[in-house]
């Protein structure tokens with residue numbers, strides 16, 4: 546299998562128009578700095594040029610192997626390095642995962658994501674995950690997995706099992722990365738994304754806002770994502786959930802309007818990506834979530850738990866979408882307009 550190596554994006558690339566990379570960090574920073582209403586107007590305009598208005602994808606995330614991770618991501622309660630009360634559990638079996646996927650489908654989910662807290666799965670883990678992926682695929686759901694760093698042959702095996710998407714977040718800008726995690730390098734993330742892309746699996750990659758990063762790091766994160774060639778099909782934007790016991794438990798809360806700005810800039814720079822409102826929705830509240838939809842978010846995680854942190858109840862989400870005149874859109878037919 547051929548693989549491509551992705552590199553850091555120099556911060557001095559020329560600026561191009563919406564959605565047409567490469568994007569310089571400066572150009573993205575200029576978007577982030579626009580007057581709020583101008584930014585939202587631009588983002589909503591781009592959104593309507595590329596997506597049907599009023600549709601939101603519902604995705605469900607299940608932790609199929611929880612805790613005990615040897616990495617030290619400063620935001621993560623599943624790291625074995627932090628005392629967060631999360632109990633390590635072994636990989637779930639096919640029957641358990643199939644039942645959870647069926648329940649998610651019955652509740653309206655169209656994509657089922659499986660997360661395992663590994664640094665990098667072993668080949669025997671990939672075999673077990675392949676069985677889970679095939680079972681979920683058999684229910685007619687789109688499949689997504691987030692398993693840590695992959696080798697090219699492992700990405701190929703997951704593709705053969707029926708994996709549609711692989712999630713591997715860049716988290717933040719390269720310049721801030723070592724403040725977030727010290728057990729791996731930014732280039733490790735880019736390498737895995739390249740292996741996933743080369744295997745023919747769609748890419749889901751995003752980041753986290755509120756980890757103490759400077760505004761330029763937010764611009765740097767979006768530049769990295771938008772300048773991937775092609776850019777990810779899914780871009781989850783998370784608001785840090787400050788979990789007690791993690792090094793980031795006492796981070797300053799993110800300004801909700803700054804979070805909306807990041808969503809808007811993701812939409813403008815990656816017009817055909819599913820921009821997903823991910824962790825931290827509970828803390829954002831409904832009015833800010835509505836602004837995020839206006840800014841171009843068109844996917845949410847659905848269900849009461851995201852791996853190990855809380856998420857709004859499914860019926861609360863259904864009520865909010867109804868109040869906003871938004872409707873759930875099956876992923877399988879949710880190709881960009």
Ligand code: SF4
Nearest residue numbers: 614616618621624662
């Ligand atoms: S974010 Fe993933 S890799 Fe990092 S500690 Fe948590 S489970 Fe491990």
